[in-house]
Amino acid sequence: MGVVSAFAALDELRVRGARLTKPLAIVNFGDEEGARFGLACVGSRLTAGQLTIEAAHRLRDGDGVTLPQAMEAAGYDPSAIGPDPERLARIGAFVELHVEQGRALDLTGDPVGIASAIWPHGRWRFDFRGEANHAGTTRLADRRDPMLTYAETVLAARREAELAGAVATFGKISVEPNGVNAIPSLVRGWLDSRAADQATLDTVVTGVERAAREYAERHGIDLDVVRESFTPVVEFEDALRDELGAILGGAAERPVPVLGTGAGHDAGILSASIPTAMLFVRNPTGVSHSPAEYAAEDDCLAGVAALADVLEGLACR
């Protein structure tokens, strides 16, 4: 929803004739998903000083293009990369409106909810290195095939997540040489894992890595595991969350649901620096990060109205 819903809420405030006593600003952070450079929330991390300029300059996409090169190609000035503490210090509260990415809200029957926390989550890169060889002439016993170890690790991740009540996913893979008739020399798989608390997440990731190392040893595979990103549990500020509850609960017939989420957000990054809150709009299928992601129009309008209520409540006092 992001920027579009923020403008819609601003329109709603104009229609209401709201008189702000504090300035309002809308921000659109770059690459919240991290799909291109592998690190989620690059824009908000940079703003909040959680990503150094040096580290940002080292980010490369799958084709080897660096973040500064990509910015330049898109018409932006890469010398602007860096933290922005002065701007950050001027923010009294940051509120992000987002479609829920699970079904928790749908189960409550409410169109809008308030975030309590974001699960701790991280990304780990598993590099399985074997020996490239001919798929037709290399005896099975002579192979060091990293695809086998990768496959066993994918299944281990599912088992560990099931046991712990967490989630673990291998959704991205890169193979060299990736030829039909070649045993791979390298299979690189990325593990995304999240859990309600840090101890559970540690249990899952440690279990997956232990299983992967056992498989690797058995097949003569070299394994490197690198944690590429990590975001500890985010508990949104109690005071601001309660204030949102009071603003929205005053109009609603019953308390607005408060719920945690497994998805990372720019609001989670900023919460380390400034008071931050999130509103969720009901997702009837729970499907997200897919063309099938959907929210009913009425629920979207309810989300915009809730954001307008919150902005009015916070900026018109």
Next chain:
Amino acid sequence: MGVVSAFAALDELRVRGARLTKPLAIVNFGDEEGARFGLACVGSRLTAGQLTIEAAHRLRDGDGVTLPQAMEAAGYDPSAIGPDPERLARIGAFVELHVEQGRALDLTGDPVGIASAIWPHGRWRFDFRGEANHAGTTRLADRRDPMLTYAETVLAARREAELAGAVATFGKISVEPNGVNAIPSLVRGWLDSRAADQATLDTVVTGVERAAREYAERHGIDLDVVRESFTPVVEFEDALRDELGAILGGAAERPVPVLGTGAGHDAGILSASIPTAMLFVRNPTGVSHSPAEYAAEDDCLAGVAALADVLEGLACR
């Protein structure tokens, strides 16, 4: 070795002052490996009429570039694509020299061998379709994750190949959307499998497909299996093979080893149309299709000398 060794053998014939009574030609077929367009031996298949012009025009690489477009970009005339029966009819015998891609020859202690047969082999594309979704917020029970089914199928292929004494490899994969925080909608894996005879190969591939379908059903995954290429067993012509044995055995102290191979070759394609034979040079590690592929210089020279002997024997009669 291919073209370079053929020119070296020609040099050797010149040095010997060999007087040919039949014309010799050297041919360099395009894309024997099929790495770019997915189909091995495109050049020899076209020449021999085993690939129709229409099918050749439909070949696309991973970026969607067609074979004619790629030829044009490389400065070749795509209208030349097609069979060449007249030229084929003028060939009395075709001999291909190749480094061995296994260790069979090395185990005999000989530097040069003669091919008996090429194992039947094929490539099958497995398309596992699930539902793209958010890796952080989708409960395990709600997932239709095709990566899990792919992983189970990779391990099933290894088991089936072990049971049958064949080889089976998943060395190439393509994932959509291939994002760290997204459950894939599509995992496409390519199976390469070969065996000493057709019945064994059928057993392996049928077994892998049956296992994949069971896993797919359990996870709510749609599975399509497409045979992208297939080459039946190639038995090189007895008469020509015996002639090579006589030519080389006359100089050697003992019979030259005759051995089968699991690797496909242009010679295997042409053998359906014309008398065809292959010579192998010893590969001390068996490593092939890898930067580590290696043959000793003395063995390469022995291969060139053997090819020169064979050419002299066949073309100077």
